[in-house]
Amino acid sequence: MQAAERAAWLRLILLPGVGPRTARHLLATFGLPDAIFDAGLSTLLRTVPEPLARLLLQPPSEEVRSAIEATEQWLAAAPDHAFITLADANYPQTLLTTADPPPVLFAVGRVELLNRPSLAIVGSRNATRQGNENAHGFARALAQAGVTIVSGLALGIDASAHSGALAADSDASTVAVLGTGVDVIYPASNRRLTLDVRKRGVVISEFALRTPAITHNFPRRNRIIAGMTRGVLVVEAALRSGSLITARLAADSGRDVFAVPGSIHSPLSKGCHRLIRDGAKLVESAQDVLEELGLTGRPRADADSPPPEPAAHADLLQLVGHDPIDLERLVKESGREPGELVGALLELELTQYVERLPGNRYQRLR
Amino acid sequence: MQAAERAAWLRLILLPGVGPRTARHLLATFGLPDAIFDAGLSTLLRTVPEPLARLLLQPPSEEVRSAIEATEQWLAAAPDHAFITLADANYPQTLLTTADPPPVLFAVGRVELLNRPSLAIVGSRNATRQGNENAHGFARALAQAGVTIVSGLALGIDASAHSGALAADSDASTVAVLGTGVDVIYPASNRRLTLDVRKRGVVISEFALRTPAITHNFPRRNRIIAGMTRGVLVVEAALRSGSLITARLAADSGRDVFAVPGSIHSPLSKGCHRLIRDGAKLVESAQDVLEELGLTGRPRADADSPPPEPAAHADLLQLVGHDPIDLERLVKESGREPGELVGALLELELTQYVERLPGNRYQRLR
Numbered sequence: 001m002q003a004a005e006r007a008a009w010l011r012l013i014l015l016p017g018v019g020p021r022t023a024r025h026l027l028a029t030f031g032l033p034d035a036i037f038d039a040g041l042s043t044l045l046r047t048v049p050e051p052l053a054r055l056l057l058q059p060p061s062e063e064v065r066s067a068i069e070a071t072e073q074w075l076a077a078a079p080d081h082a083f084i085t086l087a088d089a090n091y092p093q094t095l096l097t098t099a100d101p102p103p104v105l106f107a108v109g110r111v112e113l114l115n116r117p118s119l120a121i122v123g124s125r126n127a128t129r130q131g132n133e134n135a136h137g138f139a140r141a142l143a144q145a146g147v148t149i150v151s152g153l154a155l156g157i158d159a160s161a162h163s164g165a166l167a168a169d170s171d172a173s174t175v176a177v178l179g180t181g182v183d184v185i186y187p188a189s190n191r192r193l194t195l196d197v198r199k200r201g202v203v204i205s206e207f208a209l210r211t212p213a214i215t216h217n218f219p220r221r222n223r224i225i226a227g228m229t230r231g232v233l234v235v236e237a238a239l240r241s242g243s244l245i246t247a248r249l250a251a252d253s254g255r256d257v258f259a260v261p262g263s264i265h266s267p268l269s270k271g272c273h274r275l276i277r278d279g280a281k282l283v284e285s286a287q288d289v290l291e292e293l294g295l296t297g298r299p300r301a302d303a304d305s306p307p308p309e310p311a312a313h314a315d316l317l318q319l320v321g322h323d324p325i326d327l328e329r330l331v332k333e334s335g336r337e338p339g340e341l342v343g344a345l346l347e348l349e350l351t352q353y354v355e356r357l358p359g360n361r362y363q364r365l366r
Numbered sequence: 367m368q369a370a371e372r373a374a375w376l377r378l379i380l381l382p383g384v385g386p387r388t389a390r391h392l393l394a395t396f397g398l399p400d401a402i403f404d405a406g407l408s409t410l411l412r413t414v415p416e417p418l419a420r421l422l423l424q425p426p427s428e429e430v431r432s433a434i435e436a437t438e439q440w441l442a443a444a445p446d447h448a449f450i451t452l453a454d455a456n457y458p459q460t461l462l463t464t465a466d467p468p469p470v471l472f473a474v475g476r477v478e479l480l481n482r483p484s485l486a487i488v489g490s491r492n493a494t495r496q497g498n499e500n501a502h503g504f505a506r507a508l509a510q511a512g513v514t515i516v517s518g519l520a521l522g523i524d525a526s527a528h529s530g531a532l533a534a535d536s537d538a539s540t541v542a543v544l545g546t547g548v549d550v551i552y553p554a555s556n557r558r559l560t561l562d563v564r565k566r567g568v569v570i571s572e573f574a575l576r577t578p579a580i581t582h583n584f585p586r587r588n589r590i591i592a593g594m595t596r597g598v599l600v601v602e603a604a605l606r607s608g609s610l611i612t613a614r615l616a617a618d619s620g621r622d623v624f625a626v627p628g629s630i631h632s633p634l635s636k637g638c639h640r641l642i643r644d645g646a647k648l649v650e651s652a653q654d655v656l657e658e659l660g661l662t663g664r665p666r667a668d669a670d671s672p673p674p675e676p677a678a679h680a681d682l683l684q685l686v687g688h689d690p691i692d693l694e695r696l697v698k699e700s701g702r703e704p705g706e707l708v709g710a711l712l713e714l715e716l717t718q719y720v721e722r723l724p725g726n727r728y729q730r731l732r
Binding site for chain 2: 130134260261262263264265269270273276277281282283284285337338339340342343346347350351360
């Protein structure tokens, strides 16, 4: 991309009063940003109200020109600094299917990660030790299985998720979506982790360089986390929590929502339990997530130890067979009492010898 | 009931090779047990295979006669010893709607509890301290709210549920369903609790007096726990566990299934998590259960104070009357919205002004 074209994109997103929505509206009408700034008043007035049209006609402010210059210097400073627009192939394509994709993204690191199969892992900043360990464990195992882990580089669950992904022996790695400029380190205690993610993963932001930590930018950042992934896993979250908003945004965009359950006495599990009640999938392991995402060929198995041979029910197993058979017929053919039979069938089901089908029918699995 | 009639019931259920299913089949054909034993061979052959017909024609064995005599002595020994048949008003009416109701029940204690709104609380015998505390807490709060707590008087969650219910300041109390005879104390360490439940709640069993603890009788017992309640709450359970069978039986009978989540690292939460994934309702508190059962907002029914006059629903009470009336007709005649009507009926049910009968019919009690 030419510097002039980048300057037009920056002018557009830095214009006071122009958010992603207005920017996309203008782009949809005029095509590239250059065309917006080249248009005359009467043309602009067909698309936007007069105050905005007049604003678009003014030359860029001192502040905007300085931001453009700083961006050019930053891009020239390192080969892994990138400026990605909606029109760019590196732009996360899944984000385009959401209601509010940002017009541009700044990135530091491996931009090719932005279009990998990915999962967001989010949660409380004040996570428990166990919560942090869980986030680390899920992220590591999922990255190991080839899933890029997306999070917000906040303290607590976010940080544990990023570092878990980086601990995997895999190039799936991790994407950090910031609520500040990509050149800002926030919070300061995440300095080392931020440098690590820049180097081995990628850090992105829709906010201009040098944008400091401003409270209301963080919820906006969450829509990117939710929108660029195939699903969101919430590890620990209080009832009123940004993570629940991220999960809600994900559900609204048709993404899967996963939640890790915990003690009913832990305030940081209440958010997860709320999500599960509202339809999120309860997950106990990375394997559960992979299966739900359809990213594993393995049948669902609680494979800590192979199930024991169902010696006690071998006759019943014989009777069930590999074609569906209904309960009534099993009662008749087995001669067992229905209560006892259902118990035996459930045992066989739990040890994955039979599967229960709709309509009280059963089928042998192995 | 006359001793002769009881003797016939006992002969029927004690006959080797006659389970509840065969017994009900015979009862459905002949009416009362007397008629079965009075029938001739040719009549019996129209209903059962020849070996069984010949068995029915033989006089009761020494063993059966001794069991009949022991039962009569036991019934005479205390006013709260009871022998309840399918035809008895004290028989749990909800159990009649299940696939496999036991023909008779032995009971010690307050038999009127068998037809109160009730919830089963079940779980692991090797529960954690927190699991036991949770079972106790849920049971106490639910009993306090007027829900009779049903469980199996096993160690662990069962025992905690019974003692929690007894700790409530309420006459909702608790029902223990045994896998042994009601006169057997098993396990021995539950001796004090068993005596307490006999005195302040009720202990029931489908098994004859003196029946010892036999492994395969316990799963059969579970179908009664599931069948006589409005729902089953599983507090802690391993993946392969009798509690999961109870929950499955409850779901199959259209009862609600509730499960308490826990740490993903606790083997005793895995059963609960499996249930939640399969559609059980995740609950964090007794309040959650009451809301799911539609039992909130009702006044507390205490032993000492009579239930409050249902002033708000006097018109409805009038309409229900002492003969069964179905919901549809009540909707029509009351002119109330169905949702509101069901709420009002529940209130009347919980304050024991009306009784809910199978098939969405209601009847006034007083």
